Amino acid sequence: MKNEWPLWEVFIRGQHGMSHRHVGSLHAPDAETAVKNARDVYTRRNEGVSIWVVEAKHISATAPGDKGPLFEPSESKVYRHPTFFKIPGEVGHM
Amino acid sequence: MYAQMIKTASTGIKLRADMSDQERAFQDKIDDNIKIEPRDWMPEDYRATLIRQIGQHAHSEVVGQLPEGNWITRAPTLERKMILLAKVQDEAGHGLYLYSAAETLGESRDELMRLLHEGRMKYSSIFNYPTLNWADIGAVGWLVDGAAIVNQVALQRTSYGPYSRAMIRICKEESFHARQGFHAIMKMAFGTREQKRQAQDAVNRLWYPSIMMFGPNDSESTHSEQSMAWKIKVKSNDELRQQFVDQTVPQIEYLGLELPDPNIQWNAEKGHYNFSDPDWSEFFDVIKGNGPCNTDRLNDRVKAWEDGQWVRDGLLAHARKKDARKVAAE
Numbered sequence: 001m002k003n004e005w006p007l008w009e010v011f012i013r014g015q016h017g018m019s020h021r022h023v024g025s026l027h028a029p030d031a032e033t034a035v036k037n038a039r040d041v042y043t044r045r046n047e048g049v050s051i052w053v054v055e056a057k058h059i060s061a062t063a064p065g066d067k068g069p070l071f072e073p074s075e076s077k078v079y080r081h082p083t084f085f086k087i088p089g090e091v092g093h094m
Numbered sequence: 095m096y097a098q099m100i101k102t103a104s105t106g107i108k109l110r111a112d113m114s115d116q117e118r119a120f121q122d123k124i125d126d127n128i129k130i131e132p133r134d135w136m137p138e139d140y141r142a143t144l145i146r147q148i149g150q151h152a153h154s155e156v157v158g159q160l161p162e163g164n165w166i167t168r169a170p171t172l173e174r175k176m177i178l179l180a181k182v183q184d185e186a187g188h189g190l191y192l193y194s195a196a197e198t199l200g201e202s203r204d205e206l207m208r209l210l211h212e213g214r215m216k217y218s219s220i221f222n223y224p225t226l227n228w229a230d231i232g233a234v235g236w237l238v239d240g241a242a243i244v245n246q247v248a249l250q251r252t253s254y255g256p257y258s259r260a261m262i263r264i265c266k267e268e269s270f271h272a273r274q275g276f277h278a279i280m281k282m283a284f285g286t287r288e289q290k291r292q293a294q295d296a297v298n299r300l301w302y303p304s305i306m307m308f309g310p311n312d313s314e315s316t317h318s319e320q321s322m323a324w325k326i327k328v329k330s331n332d333e334l335r336q337q338f339v340d341q342t343v344p345q346i347e348y349l350g351l352e353l354p355d356p357n358i359q360w361n362a363e364k365g366h367y368n369f370s371d372p373d374w375s376e377f378f379d380v381i382k383g384n385g386p387c388n389t390d391r392l393n394d395r396v397k398a399w400e401d402g403q404w405v406r407d408g409l410l411a412h413a414r415k416k417d418a419r420k421v422a423a424e
Contacts, residue, residue: 003410004204007197024260025194027203029406030413041187044180045267064134 103142152192222385235275253325301354
């Protein structure tokens, strides 16, 4: 399978002011064709105003098994949210 | 449906007591409706069954372009031609979303293509029937895509994340397919006597192949228990078929066409329509490769793949040359 086109991940900005979001992937020989194909495959119904593509092999990711150590510590830090602090009513809006 | 007769890669359903800790944790996630994502641990049989099902589903989308592509140049108006082009283009896109989902399980798209072209993977039996006239194109959109939607709406809740997301996207687009088909057939059903006759003929011919799309009766479908437990399959063949019949019969009546099966009758007690079983021997025969168009469809696919080889190779060689030049310049 060495002549298979590489895999690209596609990110689309849905509307102005929003960030790009992962929508799927596709195969293409190079970045330029990947953008063209992404336009045909993922924006046939006004889904976007801008496209990013990145070759899948360049993406690094967290491992599913690390979910606990990485993300659980923030669950116990309720003081990071503004609602943790009760502000007396007479202070007004803060 | 678009995936029929998928043999689950396991021997019967695994009981909780026989599961390893890892398998039990996996089943708990599924029971809690937590999606399985590509890099999560999964039983090998779950992976293998999904590859078969998603792969066959993808092949159906791509082969499904052939009976319709046949009519693009012969559409009755420019508007209908543009609509049909858009639909056929969507089918290519749907195939691509699904191949991408299969790829997250470690099976390459080229490998799936090879299995299809060698006749070792199937696509839906429905695409082995011919589209003889323009009414058939309307009926295919309305009935075949209509049946596909019933199946795919259920599959939006499937346990594998990438498959579920592909289904959500596909369902949005598929609804255009069914409506444009109904609209085309409505035009004929309400048209001249000859147009109405053609509409009736298309419905008569495509009715049984459409209800066959859901696969054999549940009593014959021996492999689905484990797939249901894994939520790879969400509803049974008969449940989906009944749902399709219930939603389609009033539409046929609205068009003023005769019902294609004399046994279709409202059953107030069940709250569903009664209907006849299709001829299952025909279904198994088509699956085996003896349908009216099996040979043509596969030959067309193989030809498209082989004729495109030099384009794929050329573009890749060009991309590699550009890369090498860039490296040399740095």
